[in-house]
Amino acid sequence: xxxxxxxxxxxxxxxxxxxxxxxxxxxxxxxxxxxxxxxxxxxxxxxxxxxxxxxxxxxxxxxxxxxxxxxxxxxxxxxxxxxxxxxxxxxxxxxxxxxxxxxxxxxxxxxxxxxxxxxxxxxxxxxxxxxxxxxxxxxxxxxxxxxxxxxxxxxxxxxxxxxxxxxxxxxxxxxxxxxxxxxxxxxxxxxxxxxxxxxxxxxxxxxxxxxxxxxxxxxxxxxxxxxxxxxxxxxxxxxxxxxxxxxxxxxxxxxxxxxxxxxxxxxxxxxxxxxxxxxxxxxxxxxxxxxxxxxxxxxxxxxxxxxxxxxxxxxxxxxxxxxxxxxxxxxxxxxxxxxxxxxxxxxxxxxxxxxxxxxxxxxxxxxxxxxxxxxxxxxxxxx
Numbered sequence: 599x600x601x602x603x604x605x606x607x608x609x610x611x612x613x614x615x616x617x618x619x620x621x622x623x624x625x626x627x628x629x630x631x632x633x634x635x636x637x638x639x640x641x642x643x644x645x646x647x648x649x650x651x652x653x654x655x656x657x658x659x660x661x662x663x664x665x666x667x668x669x670x671x672x673x674x675x676x677x678x679x680x681x682x683x684x685x686x687x688x689x690x691x692x693x694x695x696x697x698x699x700x701x702x703x704x705x706x707x708x709x710x711x712x713x714x715x716x717x718x719x720x721x722x723x724x725x726x727x728x729x730x731x732x733x734x735x736x737x738x739x740x741x742x743x744x745x746x747x748x749x750x751x752x753x754x755x756x757x758x759x760x761x762x763x764x765x766x767x768x769x770x771x772x773x774x775x776x777x778x779x780x781x782x783x784x785x786x787x788x789x790x791x792x793x794x795x796x797x798x799x800x801x802x803x804x805x806x807x808x809x810x811x812x813x814x815x816x817x818x819x820x821x822x823x824x825x826x827x828x829x830x831x832x833x834x835x836x837x838x839x840x841x842x843x844x845x846x847x848x849x850x851x852x853x854x855x856x857x858x859x860x861x862x863x864x865x866x867x868x869x870x871x872x873x874x875x876x877x878x879x880x881x882x883x884x885x886x887x888x889x890x891x892x893x894x895x896x897x898x899x900x901x902x903x904x905x906x907x908x909x910x911x912x913x914x915x916x917x918x919x920x921x922x923x924x925x926x927x928x929x930x931x932x933x934x935x936x937x938x939x940x941x942x943x944x945x946x947x948x949x950x951x952x953x954x955x956x957x958x959x960x961x962x963x964x965x966x967x968x969x970x971x972x973x974x975x976x977x978x979x980x981x
Contacts, residue, residue, distance in 0.1 A: 599761060600670070600707055603717035604696050604784050605679035608742040609634050610749055611719055614756065615677045616643050628677040629666055645669070645676070663706060670710050677717075678703055680780070684738065687728045691948055693924050694722045695785075699777045707767070708776060714767060716759040716780065718787035724748065757787040786941040788927070819885045822874050823867070828908060830864035835903060838862070846978045851906040852967065854975040856916075859894050866894065869901065869913050876957040889955070893932045896922065900975045902968055911968050912958035916979060919950040951980065 601619065605611050612630045619626040620643065628634070629645045647662045666676055680699035689695050707714060723745045730737040762783065770776040838844040838855050846854045859866045870888035877883040894915060901913035922930040928944045931952050939947075953976070962968045 599675050599713045599715055600710060601675065601677040601715045601717050601758075602707070602780055602784060603677065603679055604685060604719055605681045605683065606685040606694060606719050606721050607723060607749065607754075608684050608746055609637070610746045610754075611679065612644070612677070613637070613640065614719075614754065615717070616640065618756070618758075619675070619677065623675050625669075625674040626677065627669060627674065629662060630677075630679065647682075663702075666706060667710060670712055678706070680704060680707075680777070684723070684742070686731060686738075688731065691920050691924055694728070696781070699781060701773050701777070704773045704777045704780075707780070708773065711764050713761045713763055714780065715761050716783040716787060718757045718759070718784050720755040720757070720788060721749075759783060759787050782942060782945050785945060820887050822878075823871050823887045826864050826868040826871065831868060831910065832908065834862050834865050846900075846975055849967065849971055849974075851904055852911070852971055853903045853905060854900065854971055854978075855903065856898060856900050856975065856979055858898055859896075862899065865901065865910065866890065866899070868910050869899065870894075872910060872913075872959050873955060873957050876959060879960060891932075893917070893930075894955075896926065896930060898979075900972065900979065902971055902975070904962075910959065911962045912956070912972055914953050914956045914972060914976065916976075917952040919952070920948045922952075923948045 601615065603611065603615065609631070612628045612634050615628055616626065627643050627645050629647060631647065634640055634644050634646070645662050645665050670676060680703040681696035682700045682703065683697065685694050685696050687694055689697075723741075727738060727741055727745055730741065762780075767776065770779045835853075835855075838857060838861070839853070844855055844857050844861075846856055848854075867888070870890035873889035874883050874886065877889060878885070883889065897915040897917050899913055899915050902911040903909075904911050917931055923944075928934050928939060928947060931947065932954060933952060956972070958968050958972075
């Protein structure tokens with residue numbers, strides 16, 4: 599079989615891969631950077647490739663390919679890092695990820711016709727390692743030995759997935775599809791380490807002397823909190839008006855804003871109050887003093903403000919997929935508390951926007967513009 603893995607740290611990835619696999623498969627070898635074979639105890643277990651030679655594809659080595667295929671045909675097993683270089687942050691998500699995997703490595707997998715086992719290293723190098731890439735990528739190569747030494751006596755978490763059969767691999771017709779499929783399979787193992795944020799964490803809101811967590815008790819309907827002081831709300835509105843990209847647009851007396859909860863604690867308090875008022879009126883309230891939860895803390899909030907009446911009109915909350923996945927993983931989405939998502943879907947959540955908790959306050963529900971303006975705000979956010 600072939601073991602495929604992400605490559606977050608450097609040479610230590612190959613060393614650890616060998617340490618684990620050689621315990622159960624003495625015939626295990628890793629296809630890796632020729633420098634790895636310069637570590638004397640590793641030499642018998644390394645099939646060398648040279649990623650520095652003319653900056654070619656790291657696996658574009660005919661001798662290395664022949665040796666690898668021969669070893670597999672003889673019943674041996676091989677470990678490879680299809681990225682060909684250490685994971686980095688130079689991607690659209692700003693996360694430590696492998697670059698797109700090299701086609702030569704994927705062609706080897708396709709040609710070998712053996713099962714593939716995904717492996718995931720849950721680890722990163724130091725912040726300075728990723729920062730120096732902005733100066734020159736070769737500086738990272740120079741830093742790799744020092745980065746490896748920093749890992750001494752520190753735990754490195756590793757997950758190994760279930761084997762993928764040859765039949766399953768053959769369902770991916772093109773090299774690109776095979777690469778995307780295996781890449782997902784490796785990074786799906788990351789979900790094991792992503793923990794849900796505790797609901798008992800205190801919501802940081804002003805003017806609220808309540809003990810949390812708030813829980814329904816024997817269906818008792820609790821009194822809704824008092825209206826938020828208008829001066830506190832207006833103060834936050836004025837700050838947003840003077841902050842770039844917080845006000846999306848105006849229409850008559852209405853302004854629509856898009857921001858995070860940390861910037862609007864008083865407005866969030868009022869949103870929680872109005873949500874409960876609105877939903878309770880149609881029998882869908884929480885029966886708690888306000889309708890806010892731990893997801894509100896890291897969601898963005900789209901809300902409509904009436905300048906003439908100095909009132910909050912309505913709001914949506916929105917989870918921006920790329921941000922939520924980076925900080926919280928799949929458990930950062932409210933819908934993950936309602937549904938168990940197939941792990942294969944999880945990478946796609948970086949490209950979604952989850953919307954919910956939408957409401958228009960009762961006195962504005964019969965007016966023509968509020969809902970339309972909120973929808974228009976959604977279009978602005980998506981564009």
